[in-house]
Amino acid sequence: MFDQSLLNQSKAGLSEIEAEYIASSLLKVCSTVSPQQTNSEVTALLDEQRDLISVAVVENGRPIGLISRNIFMEGMAKPFHHDLFDRKSCIAFMDKDPLIVDQNMSIQTLSFKVLGSGRKTINDGFVITDENGDYLGLGTGEDLIRVVSFLQAEKNRLVTESINYASIIQKSFLRSSREDMSAVLQDYFMHWEPRDKVGGDYYFCKKFDDGFFLALIDCTGHGVPGAFMTLIMASFLDHILHEDNRHDPAGALAIMNKKVKMALGQINETATDGIDIDRFSSAQSGQSDDGMDTAFCWVNTQNGTLTYAGAKTPLFYIGNSSSEVQLLDPDRKGVGYIDTPMDYEWTNQQLPLTKGMCLYLTTDGIIDQIGGLKKIAFGKKRFSALLQDNYLKPMPEQESIIMQAYYDYQGKQKRRDDVSLMGFRF
Structure with a gap:
């Protein structure tokens, strides 16, 4: 059985701590x-x-x-x-x-x-x-991830030595989403750029006979901790996204919220199946406060509609009848965090799609980046102006323009976060 007193030992006792986990x-x-x-x-x-x-x-x-x-x-x-x-x-x-x-x-x-x-x-x-x-x-993979997430704080040296391999693994988890994205979209781009070798941003795409499901995810942190979080989210998404709820992004968010809170012990309860969630939580604070901001989108290709549910991540779009950038605003609660109720319900918003409409999702790595002469955030206004000026161009060209503007704005300022940005034309 796990001995809580081992947590109070110095790093020299790492081998004793690891011996408890086989x-x-x-x-x-x-x-x-x-x-x-x-x-x-x-x-x-x-x-x-x-x-x-x-x-x-x-x-x-x-x-x-x-x-x-x-x-x-x-x-x-x-x-x-x-x-x-x-x-x-x-x-x-x-x-x-x-x-x-x-x-x-x-x-x-x-x-x-x-x-x-x-x-x-x-x-x-x-x-x-x-x-x-x-x-x-x-x-189970979920239980293994819980243990690894706990131990990784004691294994920084080992994780650092393995970072290049971890990057390969993380990219391999994205491969199937890239393949499905290429299958369902004609004019699109997906820019994924971790701040470090690995990161806490993750994107997901899965095709079905009647449409496809898209998600852009910004997990807590970046680097190795963020990468472990993406593994958790990827595993949960594969399990919850089935025929009954792929048409209901808000419902999928609610299920994800419960799973994350249970897996990371962000409740004052004991997890089921004999797993004591407290034993995997932070040794310093006694409880983690991790989760994700995300947008879940179901695109019905048969009736030309998009159903969106957002957790602090908006959806930008431009219709083909106007160059004005419009937003679908998200709910203001993230997924899995301590202050998000276990029974929180997100909101589905439906958007009719017309041929030529452009849609964009971004994590806050671009929006919150400090730079420019005034050393302030890049901001939604500047981002929207870029979209409005360039939406008629092919999507890959838009990607190059937006990212170059971002790099120029950042200048010599420190990169704040991972950057993920996607756009597609319906």
């Missing part, structure tokens, strides 16, 4: 299935135990694969798949090569293995075995 500390004893069981039985198990993210397939005590809830449910939801697969072995939807780790593996080693194995392990979890390779239970 793979078995993340262990959750979960129901399993065997290869002889059918997909119909897996469906019943997932319906009965709705907190299960994945189900291990075990044969003679040894894990042979992992069934992801999301992949399984999506597969079985396709037309006629229940008829085709219900009576077949559950290995039809099994990942035959999940991450399998020994219970005594250190968190440091485990975190690199999880990151190296890709997004699937962050989303679907990993299998924990005993010294003989027999199945013990599962660990």
